[in-house]
Amino acid sequence: MSVKKSPGVYIAEKNVFPNSIVAVSTAVPAFIGYTEKAINGTTSLSNTPFRISTLLEFETYFGEAPKTVFSFTESEDCSVARTDRFNLYYNLKLFFANGGGTGTCYIVSVGSYSDDLNGDKLIGGIDALLEEQEPTMIVIPEAVCLQDAQSCYEIQKAALKHCGSTQSRVAILDIYDGYKDRIDPSGDVIAKFREQIGTEFLNYGAAYYPWLNTSVVGKEEISFANISNEDVEKFKAVLKLRDPNLANYIDVIGTDTDKIVLDTAHKELYKQSAFYSLIIKEMQRQINLLPPSAAMAGVYSMVDITGGVWEAPANVGLVDVISTAVNISSEDQEDLNIPLDGKAVNAIRYFTGRGILVWGARTLEGNSSDWRYISTRRTMIMIEQSIKNVARAYVFEPNVSSTWITLSSIINNFFLNVWKQGGLAGAKPEQAFFVKIGLGVTMTPQDILDGKIIITVGVAIMRPAEFTIISFQQQMQQS
Structure with a gap:
């Protein structure tokens, strides 16, 4: 107490109780990818981590879904194929549906829908998180959308390195071409992943297989407007050959007429033309085929909040998921869970009467007795960072x-x-x-x-x- 020079009564308060440790948040994923826009008022949010809590906030600052465009091939089955690969918005919907609505997340926008997907830009988004302390998960669902598989693996290795360097977060990884079976003629997608992912910082990451057939996009969100301008006349010609009695509805396709007229034509064609409804369902299926990392980020968040970070994010059902792209049996999962090289990949499986469940809880370092389980790694991160924060005061x-x-x-x-x-x-x-x-x-x-x-x-x-x-x-x- 300072020396008093005037007579009187003075009160001095002394602290009796020591500081306490507040556990750091664990359910805070950071999503890196492409968005419609990235702006807060007049301030650009490009390559800037920005915190949101709801899908409405995402739409306010980063925009809505891309207009997914399909090419139409006039062949025996008249197939359609996506010409763009942007899927961050749809993955955000899957994240919030599976538990992400209980917490918050960060968005790092590395470009807009007018850009091409670029691996270096996605890696730059990882680097943008270096100064952010709160995120505890890294999710890059568009990495598997790149045309070049090697670029995807480089992004995933960069994410693992980032997590190992910061020691405060984990990377949730997808399998490139994870919608394919392991016996696909193009090769074993799991074997390729294990060969290319490297050997560094494996206990800071977890991978999931296969991809998911979801329901985040309804059939009402898809129409003939998603057919590319180059192929729309070809599409109309095939449609008229198959359903000539619907020509009055087919003729409005690709025109600049009133929206009500276009919507009416779409509904009538969907109802009366089996071929048209088949094409729309195929487009919907392709958009709804998503990698599982965003859903798993939601599961991690939900389990952390309802049970604790020490509980394994497994044996949990997935919301807005119709089926898995590949069915996995117990025998199929043996090599996924306990491979010779230890690079475990967690399975997502369908069980009769129970639905689609997350059926694995391992990191990529499955041979390590210390860091085999993702819950162990994440609990230690929580403990280490919590103690580190309070120790700064001393x-x-x-x-x-x-x-x-x-x-x-x-x-x-x-x-x-x-x-x-x-x-x-x-x-x-x-x-x-x-x-x-x-x-x-x-x-x-x-x-x-x-x-x-x-x-x-x-x-x-x-x-x-x-x-x-x-x-x-x-x-x-x-x-």
């Missing part, structure tokens, strides 16, 4: 026993709270964690002279019961 404090005792007390209380919530294994606190700090315990006199406070922490992290084994045996009749 930088330049006296390196003496009072500081050590304070730090030890703060960290012990933090672990006690985590243990009470079920986040650490052990019947007693001393079985779940320990905190050591002090001269002759964790530090030498030279360490103190060098200005080092060294804290040693041990935690018993919860691990999922991945294999439940029930043994049965017969016993002798008793009576």
